[in-house]
Structures are given as structure tokens and as C-alpha cells.
Amino acid sequence: MAPQTVQAALDKIAQQHATPETYMDQAKKDLEEATAFVREKHLVTLPSRGNLQVIPTPEFMRGIYSVAGFNPAPALEPQLGAFYWVTPIPENWPKDRIASKLREYNRYGLMEITIHEAMPGHYVQFEIADNVEPKGRRLLRNIFGNGPYVEGWALYTQQMMSDEGFMNNSPDLRMTLYKQLLRSIGNAILDIRLQTMGMTDQQALDLMMKDTYQEKEEATGKLQRAQLSSCQLPMYFVGWRGWLDTREQYKQRKGASYQLSQFHDAALKESAVPVPALGRLLQ
Numbered sequence: 001m002a003p004q005t006v007q008a009a010l011d012k013i014a015q016q017h018a019t020p021e022t023y024m025d026q027a028k029k030d031l032e033e034a035t036a037f038v039r040e041k042h043l044v045t046l047p048s049r050g051n052l053q054v055i056p057t058p059e060f061m062r063g064i065y066s067v068a069g070f071n072p073a074p075a076l077e078p079q080l081g082a083f084y085w086v087t088p089i090p091e092n093w094p095k096d097r098i099a100s101k102l103r104e105y106n107r108y109g110l111m112e113i114t115i116h117e118a119m120p121g122h123y124v125q126f127e128i129a130d131n132v133e134p135k136g137r138r139l140l141r142n143i144f145g146n147g148p149y150v151e152g153w154a155l156y157t158q159q160m161m162s163d164e165g166f167m168n169n170s171p172d173l174r175m176t177l178y179k180q181l182l183r184s185i186g187n188a189i190l191d192i193r194l195q196t197m198g199m200t201d202q203q204a205l206d207l208m209m210k211d212t213y214q215e216k217e218e219a220t221g222k223l224q225r226a227q228l229s230s231c232q233l234p235m236y237f238v239g240w241r242g243w244l245d246t247r248e249q250y251k252q253r254k255g256a257s258y259q260l261s262q263f264h265d266a267a268l269k270e271s272a273v274p275v276p277a278l279g280r281l282l283q
Contacts, residue, residue, distance in 0.1 A: 010179060010213055013172045014103035018110070020089040023102075027068075027086045028054050030114040037166050038120045044264040047127035049078065052118065057085035064228055066221035067105060068113050070122040075142040078130035084118040100217035108176035111167070112158050120161075120264075121154035129271040138271070145272030147232065152239015152275060153268075155184060159240070160260075179213055181240070186212040188234035190222070195230050242275030243267075249279050 018026040031054060038044065051073060057065045071083040089101055105113065115121055129145075132138040158177055167173045186207055193199035193207075201223060208219035226233060246267065251258045263282075270281050 007213060009175055013108060013175060014106050014215075016108070016172070017102040017106035019102070020091070020098060023089060023105075023110075024054070024056070024086055026107075026110055027084070027114055030111045031084065031118050034111070034115055034119040034161070034166070037161070037164075038124075041164055042261050043160070043164060044120050044124060044261055044268065046120075046124060047131070049073075049127060051079065051127075052082050052084060052123050054084045054086060054118075057087040061085070062087050064225055066225065067218075068117050070117040070126070072122070072126035073130060075130055075138050076135065078127070082123055082127065084114070084123065097217055100215045104215040104218040106176075108170070108173045109180075111173065112176055112180055115158050115161055116154040121157045122150070125150065125153050125268060128268040132269070132271050141271035141273070146274045147235040148239030148242055148275050149272045149278065150239070151232075151235040152241075152243045155181075155236050155240040156243035159244075164260075182212045183208075183214060184236040184240060186214075187222070188237045190226055191230065191233035194226050239275060242278075246275065246279045246282070250282055253283065 031052075035046075038046065057069060061069065065085055065087055067087055069085040069087075071085060073080045073082045089098055093101075117123070129141060130138065132141060158180065162169075162174050162177050190199070190204055190207060194204060204223050204226070205216075205219050208214040208222060209216060214222070247263055250263050250267075254262075266282055267278060270278060273281060
């Protein structure tokens, strides 16, 4: 597919979006829709606690979480709240910045991030981790949890939901997924080159906007995030590939008895171990 064709398709998808006033409400509706699908298809055994709240990202966290994030319940007090953070669009932004943000997190982009951060991504992952016994092991996984396991699961669930037919096998959702998978590769390149190879700000923006089809607002926010952190952005791609490989190995071992939900339940009960160790633990 020619780059011009890809861009034209993404431009058409980008036109379907909420408004700054309805952005948060749309995220809540997306969460309900994703939860219903996970239950209907029994993709994973959902935790019994219903402690998830969708709230605006705290202001002091918006430098890193320019779009959204997840804050789990404390490992030793899992009955407390878990929060899906959605960063509101500031009222004083100029129209071009608002439009850029809404184009990136359109109807399908916002759904993808809701899958990633909440259902069945990080929220489900951490709620199951908060049931790990003994508590010493739970704390160990919580404090020293493997980043590619954590981020890889959330990105893996985005692909898995589309593969299972979410939103009636929507081609727009699938196209948005492909864009975000491409973005995960760009994230890895961005972090490595920025931290170790003298990448300039303009080179970083060109990589994101020209090579991975990201809107300007998304690219500038990601550049700021990369400058405020290091080593985290490559975890998405590494972890996603690790989860897919681990699932394939598990499937081959199980043969005719393989069930997707059983793989998910078994893998999540191990909590955030290094991805190469996960396959061995599931044998």
C-alpha cells in the first residue's frame, strides 16, 4: 500500500472523533463497550473487584501522560481505587492543537487506548496481580515487575481484541491498530536514538509524523515524554512480540486442548515476570 493511500485512509478515520466536551464521556462509553465484549467472549477471567474509576489525569502527571494512563490499586490494599486517567484537552489551547489531538485520538484511537490502559489491558493485569499469594511474591512482582511484560500485555490485548472481532471486525479499528503497532516500533527507535545517538528534536518529529503517521500533537507530546524518561518506550514493542511468541509456544504445547482464555488466565497469574521466563513458567 502506497504511503499516500495509507495517509488518506487514516485521514478519513481521523474525522470521526469526539469534542473536547464529550472526550471523557466517550472514554467511559468505550470502557463499557470493551468490558461487555471481554465478558461475552470470555477472553479472560475478570477480577471480582469493581474498583475502576475513569478520572482526569492529575495535573502533575500530565507531562508524562499527555493522553492517558493507568494507576493501579496498591498491592497490599487492592480494595482501594484503581484509576484510568484520561488527560483532558485544555480549554485555552488554540484550535489547531485541539484538532490535532482529536484527530489522533479519534473514535478508534480513543478506543485503542481504553483497551490498552483499562480493558482488558493494564487494569485487568494489575487487578489479577493484586491477588498473587504469598504477599511477599506480590510485592516483589509489584516493585520489580518486568516492563516488557507489563506494557507488552496491554499492546498485545489491542491486537487480540481486533483478532477476536471487536467492534464487528471494524476495518477502521484494525487500521488504527496497525498505526499504533507501527508507533510502537517508532517508540523504540525514538528512545534509542534520542538517548544514545544524538537525535535532534526535528529528526524525532520527522520520524513520528512522516514515518509513522502521527499527528503533530501526539508527536510533540511523545518527544517531551522521551526527554523526561528513558528505556520505557522500547518496552511496548519488545513486550508485544514476547507475548505473541509466548502464546504461540503455549498453543503448540496444548494442541487440541488450547483455549485462549486459559492462556491469558495462566499468564496473568504469574504477574510481571521477565517475558522469556513466562513461557517456562507456563510449561
